[in-house]
Amino acid sequence: MSIRRYLVLTLFSVLTLITFIAAIQGYKVSMSRAEKQFDQQLIDIAQTLLAVQRSSLQTPLFINDNNSNISNKANQITQVSQQGSFAFQVWNNNQLVIKSDNAPSHLIIPAIFSLDKNNYFSDVNFLDKRWRVIALTHKNEPVNQTKIVVIVAQPLQTQFALAQDLILAAVTPMIVAIILLSLLIYIIITHGLKPLHQLRSELSKRNTNDFTPLNLQVNNTELADIVVTLNQLFLRLDTAFLRERHFAEDAAHELKTPLSVLKINVHNIAQDFADRLTTDKAQVTSTEIRNIESVIELTQSVDRMGHVIDQILNLNRTNTEQIVRGSTGFNLNLLLQQVIAELYNDIMTKKQTIELESEDSYLFAHEFSIHLLAINLISNANKYTPIGGIIKISVKLINEHDRSIVLCVEDSGMGIAPQEYTRIFDRFYRVGGDQHNSNVMGCGLGLTIVKHIVDVHDATIKLSSSNSLKGLKVEVIFKDNHALKAVKEQDND
Amino acid sequence: MRILLVEDDLPLASALQRSLKSEGFVVNHVNQGKLALNALSTPDQDMVILDLGLPDMDGLDVLKQLRNHKSSLPVIILTARDSIESKVKGLDYGADDYLVKPFEIQELTARLRVIERRLGTANSSLICVGQVKLDTFAHKVLVSEINQSAPNKTNEIELNFSKKEFMVLKALMENAGRILSRGQIESKLYHWGEEVLSNAVEVHIHKLRKSLPGKFIQNVRGVGYIINNEN
Numbered sequence: 001m002s003i004r005r006y007l008v009l010t011l012f013s014v015l016t017l018i019t020f021i022a023a024i025q026g027y028k029v030s031m032s033r034a035e036k037q038f039d040q041q042l043i044d045i046a047q048t049l050l051a052v053q054r055s056s057l058q059t060p061l062f063i064n065d066n067n068s069n070i071s072n073k074a075n076q077i078t079q080v081s082q083q084g085s086f087a088f089q090v091w092n093n094n095q096l097v098i099k100s101d102n103a104p105s106h107l108i109i110p111a112i113f114s115l116d117k118n119n120y121f122s123d124v125n126f127l128d129k130r131w132r133v134i135a136l137t138h139k140n141e142p143v144n145q146t147k148i149v150v151i152v153a154q155p156l157q158t159q160f161a162l163a164q165d166l167i168l169a170a171v172t173p174m175i176v177a178i179i180l181l182s183l184l185i186y187i188i189i190t191h192g193l194k195p196l197h198q199l200r201s202e203l204s205k206r207n208t209n210d211f212t213p214l215n216l217q218v219n220n221t222e223l224a225d226i227v228v229t230l231n232q233l234f235l236r237l238d239t240a241f242l243r244e245r246h247f248a249e250d251a252a253h254e255l256k257t258p259l260s261v262l263k264i265n266v267h268n269i270a271q272d273f274a275d276r277l278t279t280d281k282a283q284v285t286s287t288e289i290r291n292i293e294s295v296i297e298l299t300q301s302v303d304r305m306g307h308v309i310d311q312i313l314n315l316n317r318t319n320t321e322q323i324v325r326g327s328t329g330f331n332l333n334l335l336l337q338q339v340i341a342e343l344y345n346d347i348m349t350k351k352q353t354i355e356l357e358s359e360d361s362y363l364f365a366h367e368f369s370i371h372l373l374a375i376n377l378i379s380n381a382n383k384y385t386p387i388g389g390i391i392k393i394s395v396k397l398i399n400e401h402d403r404s405i406v407l408c409v410e411d412s413g414m415g416i417a418p419q420e421y422t423r424i425f426d427r428f429y430r431v432g433g434d435q436h437n438s439n440v441m442g443c444g445l446g447l448t449i450v451k452h453i454v455d456v457h458d459a460t461i462k463l464s465s466s467n468s469l470k471g472l473k474v475e476v477i478f479k480d481n482h483a484l485k486a487v488k489e490q491d492n493d
Numbered sequence: 494m495r496i497l498l499v500e501d502d503l504p505l506a507s508a509l510q511r512s513l514k515s516e517g518f519v520v521n522h523v524n525q526g527k528l529a530l531n532a533l534s535t536p537d538q539d540m541v542i543l544d545l546g547l548p549d550m551d552g553l554d555v556l557k558q559l560r561n562h563k564s565s566l567p568v569i570i571l572t573a574r575d576s577i578e579s580k581v582k583g584l585d586y587g588a589d590d591y592l593v594k595p596f597e598i599q600e601l602t603a604r605l606r607v608i609e610r611r612l613g614t615a616n617s618s619l620i621c622v623g624q625v626k627l628d629t630f631a632h633k634v635l636v637s638e639i640n641q642s643a644p645n646k647t648n649e650i651e652l653n654f655s656k657k658e659f660m661v662l663k664a665l666m667e668n669a670g671r672i673l674s675r676g677q678i679e680s681k682l683y684h685w686g687e688e689v690l691s692n693a694v695e696v697h698i699h700k701l702r703k704s705l706p707g708k709f710i711q712n713v714r715g716v717g718y719i720i721n722n723e724n
Binding site for chain 2 (some may be wrong): 275355
């Protein structure tokens, strides 16, 4: 999972969760505080009303010491029109004195007179609403044994709406803050991780075998250290490959020169004998004839040794780094003509017919390696096809959605059994394992080299039986676009 | 032909000398680049066989200095460096040919013979392959056929060819044993700017084949033409 995505999502989730919990907590606390405030408000109003009532009671108008005037008093209920949401009733000894017009005529809290409390809160339903009610009781002088009860009520709905309004006003900034913070988190993290992202894209652009130092300006210390270490590593790899290549070149030279000497000396001996045979035929002894035969064997052995050394050196030098760096565009047709020309002596010796069927086609690859590939494939065709056989080489362009070039080598030889197809690419393996045909010179590295070159070029190789010639058919398929692309990126550096 | 052999590996040098001497060449040997340049300052050599891995300087430097003195002496490079870059570099520096060790001595001598003929230092101006004799100076082609009436004698019949046909035959015979592609033959026949008919070479070959012994000139389909060495 991407670090950035992890960080952003985690921080965002944590932030949202905690803020949310805090908000809910705050909401709850605020609500209960609000309730208390509302209740306090009810008390204040009730007390105000009580005070008013008490003072008005002391005026003559309202003095009543005669119970016979009850009905009259009933007629003297004062109604107060009320703008606000409060409803109130003022009772004096079971008689309603004042009420607001949004209050009922009956005692809101029926049992209030029997209760012996000064402040009494409850929730009551009347007039189709639920109200928060306070009943404030004031006992008159013990002499009169009268009670004044002031009842003030506020709809719970109103209270709730008020509280909600307040709290939301407080909480909304927090929500906005969450959104803002999330955005900021995303931006900051992206920016912070940018050097890492740069490093990643730099590295992914490179070829697997590109060891040039990274050109990256990194501000933070951790990545700077990493880049430095990487560049050191690249340098070491580059040096190591260079060393290996030089070693291979030096080894090649040291091996090839003595081999040349051997060959020439053997040739000279053979030549001397040949001269002897032509000029002095009668004088040739049987010992000399045996010597001549030995020399012929010697020649073959030297050739064989040369072949093995060549193949081993070739196997060693077709490594990926050389190939990717050294790829060029060249005419495959021309290269094949050269290879056939080089091998023509051997082909003629076995009186074989060779055909090249191709038009000028261009391949983007490592020319030397492809040359080697062609030599090995055609040489194999020559070696394992009998005298008078046919070898056919063709190059075809396939222009489907993916352009590719197919190099095909077919022969009229004995072919290879399908079950051997995988094994013959193994090093030093020749068909038949230890029972291979030793009359044909070879060391089992040819197809290994070919496969190596094929792999490095990201191409594919297919073995099958030739329909027309009945022998082996080898097809090497180059993805033209891929080879092109790999080198184009190189050039852009 | 007098050859200057520049090679630091003594066993190889002595083996080569012996071999080339038996083929009729005169060989002088030096083992350092400086000595080679000294030797080349006098006109005693007809051509050079040059090894690239010399102890005192790179063989290519020797070649470069030689060419700078406007010497058109033929040079064959003999080296263990077989990469395409080295080959191209060698030919770019002015080498006439490039042979990679280990080589077949016959290959070397064949190329020496080609140079010999080109220089005109061959003992005769004749190129003989099989029954066909080509006289490069007299511009004549002679084919020997067995005399019907006198089996031990051979008749030499002179053939007539156009100038271009002669040049094609000469190119193929000079390079007997090596395949020449159509492009290579064309380049020997036509200079830049001269119009080449796309099948001009084929027409010439066809005409040549009509008069020459059958199978003398062989066609390798898709590759080119070859006259085989009779061994």
